Amino acid sequence: MGKRAKIYVIILTAILGIAILYLIKPEAIPQDPSYYEFADDRKIFGIANFWDLFSNIGFLFVGIWGLLQLNKLELTKWNKINVQLICVGIALTSLGSAYFHYQPAHDSLVWDRIPMTLVFMPFFSFIIALFITNKYHATQLLLLTLIGVLSVLYWIIGEHRCESCGDLRPYALVQFLPMVLIPLILLLFKKTNQQLKYLFLVFIFYGIAKVCETYDKHIFDLLNELLSGHSIKHFMATIATYFLIVWIRKTKAGFTNTL
Structure with a gap:
């Protein structure tokens, strides 16, 4: 399959994914009020929802560490901006999520979700630039990031x-x-020296995080109210972001022609 045909496959898959969602859910999906009913609402040191709030601290450390590590790489301008944006998004997720769990509500949830889009979409842009083409890197990074923020707004x-x-x-x-x-x-776009084991770990730990989020109360009860699924979700997602930074560092050597 030629490169152009592979790109068409990606585009068609994206269109199909959008179509399936809007066919399954033809009406708007509002935020379910029960989303704010977390299993562990204990107050510790005078701080409500302490563990759901405190468990975000890892994102801050990973984001700052990522900036320090990835700034050492010799990257082109837009690749450097791309990875910096990912790290900033990770760090801001710590602050935004902590604020949300301190005061769970629609308005505070905005500041939890916007930083996450600054991780999701720049990560996607980085993958496109590395594996498909970096010809339009600046445009795609700005456009995808804007789409992410606008989806929350x-x-x-x-x-x-x-x-x-x-x-x-x-x-x-x-x-x-x-x-x-x-x-x-x-x-579709295989390359050598991909270090995919680290990227695989990103998906594994992110998947575990989503499962923990879904079974928040079940996990809380299972652990005799030691930690809730949502708190563990934050720890698992932190590990996922750590492996994302490691993957970018390790992969750089295999993409000297595009980075």
Whole structure:
């Protein structure tokens, strides 16, 4: 299969993913109020939801460490901006998520989700630049990042317009569509020295994080109220971001022609 045909496969898969979501969910998906009912709401040291809040600290350390490590790499301008944006997004996720868990509400959730889009979309842009083409790197990075931020703003504007008017479908696509397209890109555009074991660990720990989030209370009960699934989710996602930074560092040597 030629390169152009492979690109068409990626585009068609993306279109299909969007179409499937909007066919399955033809109406807007507002934020479920039960989302804010976390299993572990204990107050420790006078701080409500302590463990859900404190468990975000790892993102801050990984983000700062990532900036220090990746700034040492000899990258082109837009590749450096790309990886810096990923690291900043990771660090800001720590602050945004901590703020959200301190005061769980629609408005504080915005500051949790926007930083996450600064990780999801620049990561996707970086994959495209490395494996497909870096010819339009600046444009795709800015465009994808803007789409990510706008997906959150679109949701919150709807929530403010009227109760249950928010629509999470664009944000869902921002979060999950790259998780489908990235493995497909890796499969179609194979390169040597990919260090894919680290990228595989990113997906594994992110998947575990999502499972822990889904079974928040079940895990809390299973662990005799030691930690909740949501708190463990933060730890697992932190490990995922760590391996993402490691992958970028290790992979750099295999992409000297594009980086």
